[in-house]
Amino acid sequence: MPHANPDALVSTDWLADNLDNPAISILDGTYHLPTAGRDAAAEFALKHLPGAARFDIDDISDKDDALPHMIPSAELFASKVSALGITNEHRVIVYDVYGMQSAARTWWMFRVFGHDNVTVLNGGLPKWEAEDRPVTAATGPRSVSRFQAGFHSQLVRGIDDVRRTVDTGDAQIIDARSAGRFTAAEPEPRAVMRSGHMPGALSLPFTDLLDAPHRTFKDTEAIRERVRVANIDLDKPITISCGSGVTACAVSLGLFLIGKEDAAVYDGSWSEWGDRSDTPVVTD
Numbered sequence: 143m144p145h146a147n148p149d150a151l152v153s154t155d156w157l158a159d160n161l162d163n164p165a166i167s168i169l170d171g172t173y174h175l176p177t178a179g180r181d182a183a184a185e186f187a188l189k190h191l192p193g194a195a196r197f198d199i200d201d202i203s204d205k206d207d208a209l210p211h212m213i214p215s216a217e218l219f220a221s222k223v224s225a226l227g228i229t230n231e232h233r234v235i236v237y238d239v240y241g242m243q244s245a246a247r248t249w250w251m252f253r254v255f256g257h258d259n260v261t262v263l264n265g266g267l268p269k270w271e272a273e274d275r276p277v278t279a280a281t282g283p284r285s286v287s288r289f290q291a292g293f294h295s296q297l298v299r300g301i302d303d304v305r306r307t308v309d310t311g312d313a314q315i316i317d318a319r320s321a322g323r324f325t326a327a328e329p330e331p332r333a334v335m336r337s338g339h340m341p342g343a344l345s346l347p348f349t350d351l352l353d354a355p356h357r358t359f360k361d362t363e364a365i366r367e368r369v370r371v372a373n374i375d376l377d378k379p380i381t382i383s384c385g386s387g388v389t390a391c392a393v394s395l396g397l398f399l400i401g402k403e404d405a406a407v408y409d410g411s412w413s414e415w416g417d418r419s420d421t422p423v424v425t426d
Contacts, residue, residue: 143361143363144361144362145359145361145362145399145400146242146400146401147214147398147399147400147401147403148361148399149261150249150261150262150398150399151261151262151263151264151359151399152235152261152262152264153264154263154264154265154269154270154273154275156261157191157235157270158249158275160348161191161192161193161269165231165232165233166171166232166235167195167226167227167228167232167233167234167235168191168193168194168195168235168236168237169194169195169196169197169226169234169235169236169237169248169418170182170186170190170191170194170195170197170236170237170239170267171197171199171236171237171238171244171245171247171248171249172185172196172238172239172240172243172244172245173199173200173211173238173243173244173247173282173388174355174378176332177331181392182196182198182239183196187279187281188279189277189278189279190267190277190278191267191270191277191278192276192277192278192280194237195226195227195284195402197226197236197248199211199244199247199251199388201222201224202214202218202222202223202251204218209386209409209414210386210408210413211247211386211387211388211407212387212410213251213254213298213409215313216255216291216292216293217291219251219255219291220289220290220291223289223291224286224287224288224289225284225286226284226287226387227284227285227286227287227423228287228289229287229288229289229330230257230289230290231342232259233259233260233261234252234257234259234260234261235260235261235262235263236248236249236260236261236262236263237262237263237267237270237312238257238266238267239264239266239267239268240266240267240268240357241266241267241268241269241352241356241357241358242262242264242265242266242348242352242357242358242359242392243348243357243388243389243392244373244388244389245262245263245266246262246389246391246392246394246395247387247388248260248389249261249262249294249391249395250297250391250394250395250407251292253297254293254294254297254298254387255256255291255292255293255294256290256291256292256293256294257289262272262395263313264358264359265356265358266356266357267355268355268356268357269356269358272356290397296404296406297369297404297405297406297407298406298407298409299381299406299407299408299409300408300409300410300416301387301409301410301414301415301421303381303406304340304381304383304408304415305421307342307381308340308341308342308422311342311408312379313378313379313380313381314344314374314375314378314379314380314381315340315342315343315344315380315381315382315383315408316343316344316345316346316374316380316381316382316383316390316393316405317339317343317344317345317346317382317383317384318338318346318347318348318382318383318384318389318390318392318393319339319345319347319384319385319389319412320347320349321325321345321347322371323337323385323412324338324339324343324345324347325338325339325345325425325426326338326425330385330412330416331385332385332386332412332413332417334417335413335416336416336417337416337418337423337425338416338424338425339423339424339425340415340421340423340424341421341422341424343383344370344372344373344374345372346369346372346374346393348384348389348392348393348396350368350370350372350389351365351368351392351393351396359395359396359399360396362400365397365399365400366400367394369397369400376397376400376401379404379406380397380402380404380405380406381405381406381407381408382394382397382406382407383407383408383411383412383415384410384411385411385412385413386400386410386411386412386413387407387408387409387410387413389409390407390408390411391407393405394407
């Protein structure tokens with residue numbers, strides 16, 4: 143079954159035919175977990191899609207917040223995106239080196255700041271390379287453009303919003319982390335952090351929405367089945383959480399594909415909730 147919002151994904155075939163299209167702008171949105179021991183900037187310098195720029199969620203963030211890669215102001219986002227040569231007329235295409243992990247964070251950020259003409263390369267770099275398509279180490283100068291940003295606050299949730307949801311049940315909370323982290327059977331990748339989940343949260347690991355070997359998104363029927371098994375009601379408001387607000391965006395994208403366009407992401411996610419002593423945590 144085709145997706146309700148198919149334009150949120152672009153195929154490797156389409157992108158290969160449009161690499162020289164001046165109306166598109168390609169971004170590498172790769173982010174590695176702290177435990178990965180990898181350097182996304184160094185990897186980008188060695189290999190990326192032709193014409194791509196690097197979108198660093200740690201750089202394009204609120205540096206006054208101690209939490210990792212929290213969304214910046216609209217002014218800072220606009221400045222950083224303008225420096226990448228992107229205008230409001232561009233179709234932004236995002237990928238990452240995992241196929242699908244952090245690219246959706248970039249997709250979500252563009253939507254938060256009012257740019258809906260953004261899409262994700264389905265299967266990302268793994269699928270692109272498996273098909274013997276070109277990569278490069280070359281990076282040319284980028285001309286500064288003028289990008290204007292708004293702010294769609296309905297797509298973002300903060301800790302006070304989530305506290306209220308836990309207390310009142312005014313929305314469903316979806317946890318995109320692995321099932322083991324949800325139940326505290328697996329440790330958190332960030333040190334000195336409690337394990338478990340928010341009371342009332344529902345587990346839907348983002349990988350449940352993807353197919354091997356390249357982490358391409360499942361079709362609508364399969365995504366809906368995963369949602370049904372997780373006891374998620376798409377007619378209710380939804381807030382999505384994860385470790386640090388990255389893979390929650392992959393679940394947001396999966397729900398967007400099947401027509402749920404208003405799911406919000408808890409930006410601080412478990413990096414905030416699990417690190418505090420005044421927030422309730424359960425393991426069952």
